[in-house]
Amino acid sequence: MKGIWIMAGVTLNEAARKKMLWMALAAGCAFLILFGTGLHFQAKDFAKHGMSPILRREISFTMLTLGLYAVDLLAVLMTILTSVDTLSGEIASGTIQAVATKPVPRWQVLIGKWAGFVGMLTAYIAVMVGGVNAVTYLMVGVTARHLVSGFLLMCMESVILLSVTFAFAAHFSTLTSGILALGLHGLAFIGGWIEQLGAITQTPRAVTVGVIASVMMPSEALWRRAAFEMQSPLANAIRVSPFSTLSVPSMSMVFYAGVYMTIALAFAVRRFSQRDL
């Protein structure tokens, strides 16, 4: 099992040395500054227009969810872009040969790399979600309803995408793996909106299409569940927010996402252990 820790350390070290993590955090800070500036002017306008406290609160919650939605999109891109080359790139360049001939089983090499990325992405999401929440609280006094649940669901979404990217990268080239992983998430993304619109227009068959898309790739469903957990109770009750609450993915979908992630990771391990390097 020591191989897992060593490879996880190498992955984290690489992210830090290649300035990947720092650049992502710098870009994240720029995002937070922009978000905070927007909120600042919003708060000023609240006072100018003499808006009712309930409406103020709901607009602030919507801004918070918007910020978290942007973080979610950034996390999705960050997950795929940073991890897609780690297996296929090292296989193509031959870098993996020096590691794979050491007395460490291949599954430990893969799980170690995966664990390193999980650590890095969790830290990134924690900083970004925490930052958006903190900025919103400081500017307009609003905080996410179930911040921890929402954060964990967003992390789970990232880990699912990571596992799927690893599964593709254990078999295909970097470019193909990136296209497949992004394409699969795109499918889930579109499926999620079809489900939402189907719920608005009360079209059950459109909702079914969305559910099928979530079964094929449950990443977007996790975001919608996360948004449900973090939004204001009023927005959830009257279903007016553009973010996700019209058709809320059930806890069964969250469980299914866990199984999906495990299967994707198991496939990655199996393929990497059995392929020629």
Added chain:
Amino acid sequence: MTRFSDLAIRTRGLRKVFRGKVAVRNLTLDVPRGEVFGFLGPNGAGKSTSVKMLLGLVFPTSGQAEVLGRPAGDVKARREVGFLPEHFRFYDWLTPAELLRLHGRLYGMAQGVLRERIPKLLDLVGLTPHRDKCLQEFSKGMLQRIGLAQALLNDPELIFLDEPTSGLDPFGRRMVRDIIKAQRDRGATVFLNSHLLGEVEITCDRVAFIKDGEVVETRALGEAKESAVVIRTGKVTAEMVKGLAQWTSSAQYADGRLTFSLSSNAMLPEVVRYLVSTGVDIYEVAPQRLSLEETFLQIVGSDGGM
């Protein structure tokens, strides 16, 4: 007869087919422990694929391979194996010392052992002055040197060196020769895959010639199976040359020199007796040993089997 336990490498009918293309046809090989073994063949003969199968990087389509008495690729066997890939690439954001520490940890070596071992290895491969540079600043030759150091890190019983002198200057090549000799002296087995036949000739105890994914011949170096002979003579007639047919079919006479090859040096006295009996004046008899390059071309063919 060599016992299995005395063998560092043993393969039987090893075969690898990539998408219908045969890379290694039928590799049957015994490499005794403690030998420096050269693995020779033209481009595309299947050398690198064979090495990768022995290291467990590539899975054979059929056949058997054992390394240090265990199935090829076995994790326990890998503890005792060092490997320098043909194109050594590693995380180039590391310094040489960090790279060696990482490899040492993958070998399960203790920190204390690594603290002592790493400076010695950097010194051995001449990289001590560059120990704080990142590998991305290294030249090809310097990368080859650090690759060699990582292959020796765990004092392996068996070392695979795939083109170890590639990219090295004459000093570097000399260093590789010295390192191989030192490894043989401590009892390690070295499996050397190289195109530089001169290097192989100097360093190896035995060589295998591989062509079209098959070992066509294995021989100890110095054990010349066929030797060329040059005899400085007086006039030799065509009739006399014909008379040599019972020993050789390659006899030629020109400018006072009779040249031919013999399948065994033991025939040479008979040939000389024959020539003397026919009245030829003999001034000098000079058996010539075929260079490894000539032997290689003779066995593999000048087209390289391609």
